Amino acid sequence: MTATAAPANTRSRGRQAAWITLLVVLVLGTAALPLLLAGGQSGGRALDPEDTSLQGGAALARLLEAHGVQVARVETPAAAVAAAGPHTLLLVTEASLLNRDAAGRIAVAFGDRLVVGSVPYLDVLASGVRREGAARTRSRAPECALREAVRAGNAYTGGMSFTGPPGSTGCYPAGDGHALVRYTADGHTVTVLGDASFMTNLRLAEDGNAALALNLAGARPKLVWLTEPGDPAEAGGSGDGTDAQARSLGDLIPGGVKWAVLQLAVAVALAALWRARRLGPVVAERLPVVVRAAETVEGRGRLYRSRRARDRAALALRAAAADRLALRLGLPRTATAEEVAVAAAARTGRDPEPVLTLLCGPPPGDDTALVTLAAHLDTLERQVRDS
Structure with missing residues (x-):
């Protein structure tokens, strides 16, 4: 090969390496973009019976419906109070945005209550229950006589430990109290748990989480599930008793699908630019050896x-x-x-x-x-x- 061809090949290899490096950087940047933008996002509506993300509660809702429990999803405390009745269970989670007035209305509503997670105004929703301190969330044994907990066995509980009023039942010892406390007052059965992770799609299949969630949330023929409202301004309740508004088709598409389509579009565009790059004119080169x-x-x-x-x-x-x-x-x-x-x-x-x-x-x-x-x-x- 001639001396002129060697530098030309070197430059060609250098250009190819530069293009490959640029392509790798752009692909990695595109892949990391959703992670960076999702830093302050939940990736779904936490503990929502219609949300299929890892933090949602769609799996538990389908499980309850399969066992004959009617699941009523509501977004406002007013709707929850209107849907409650003598044979209903009202589920309040840490995703239920409440103010003190809304908590007071829920406390006097018909039916039993299931309070799960770091719910505010616990003194109103479950009077007599005291928080004793944070507790590590892990698999725990019930160590109590409560039928729902005994039948479920070990479950992923913790988050917060509680002590209940006289006559209450505590399960899943954690710290100075229990991760689950149940008591009866004024004709209402109130159950309090310190962490709601065992109810999510991510954790439901572990240990006895599904059994515990089904036993607690399915204790009555109808479950009124108070979840995060679509408009946070409605958290206090408008008092009209309306349920969630109809969602558009775009709202039903999981967020991960949108990011996947965006990444695919960027990858196709980069591949098109890479393949469309002109290689330049053909360079005539003398052969180093002539073979007869x-x-x-x-x-x-x-x-x-x-x-x-x-x-x-x-x-x-x-x-x-x-x-x-x-x-x-x-x-x-x-x-x-x-x-x-x-x-x-x-x-x-x-x-x-x-x-x-x-x-x-x-x-x-x-x-x-x-x-x-x-x-x-x-x-x-x-x-x-x-x-």
């Missing part, structure tokens, strides 16, 4: 001989001879070997059968037969040329 055609033929012949590939060598000889004969006989390039043999026999006045055997016969059995075949092919070409 005879040397190529001899090298291929030695390769065939070393592998005893007489069949492949004979096929190559016959195909080349047929192409040359077809050109001399005025036949099209698509003519078969049989057609070439018939035309060559007619041109030379020979019997067609030997010519067919020569161009289309079986492969030679040894090297001597292969040499003889090559000689007969040369003779046939010479006869056609001289005829």
Whole structure:
């Protein structure tokens, strides 16, 4: 290779490396963009019975419905109070945005209450229950006689420990109290848990979480599930008792799908730019070595001989001879070997059968037969040329 070609190849490799590096950086940046933008986002509506993200509660809602429990999703305290009745259970989670007035209305509503997670105004929702301090959330044994907890067994509980009023039942010991406290007052059964993780789609299949969630949330024929409102301004309740507004088709598409489509579009655009880049004009370059055609033929012949590939060598000889004969006989390039043999026999006045055997016969059995075949092919070409 000449000295001029070497720097050119070096520059070409440098440009290719630069483009590849740029492509990798852009792809990695596109992949990291959702993570950076999602830093302050939850990736879904936490503890929402219609949310299928890891933090949602759709799995528990479907499980309850499969066991005959009616799940009523409400977004405002006013709607929750309106839906409550003597045979209902009102579920309040840390995703239920409340103010003190709304908590007071829920506290006097019909039915039982299930308060899960770090819910504000616990003194209103569950009077007599005191927070004793934070507790690490982990798998815990119930260590109590409460039927719902005993049947569930170990569950992922903690978050906060509580002590209940006299006559209450505590389960899942944590810190100086229990992660679950239940008591009855004024005809209401109130259950308080310090962490709601066991109810989410992420944790529901672990330990006895599904059983505990089903036993607690499915204690009544109807569950009124108070969740985060679509408009935070409605957290205090408007008092009209309306449920969640109808959502558009775009709202039903998970956020991860949108990010996946965006990343795919960027990747396709980058690939199009990469493939559309012009390579520039062809550069003529002197070959470092000139190889004669005879040397190529001899090298291929030695390769065939070393592998005893007489069949492949004979096929190559016959195909080349047929192409040359077809050109001399005025036949099209698509003519078969049989057609070439018939035309060559007619041109030379020979019997067609030997010519067919020569161009289309079986492969030679040894090297001597292969040499003889090559000689007969040369003779046939010479006869056609001289005829």
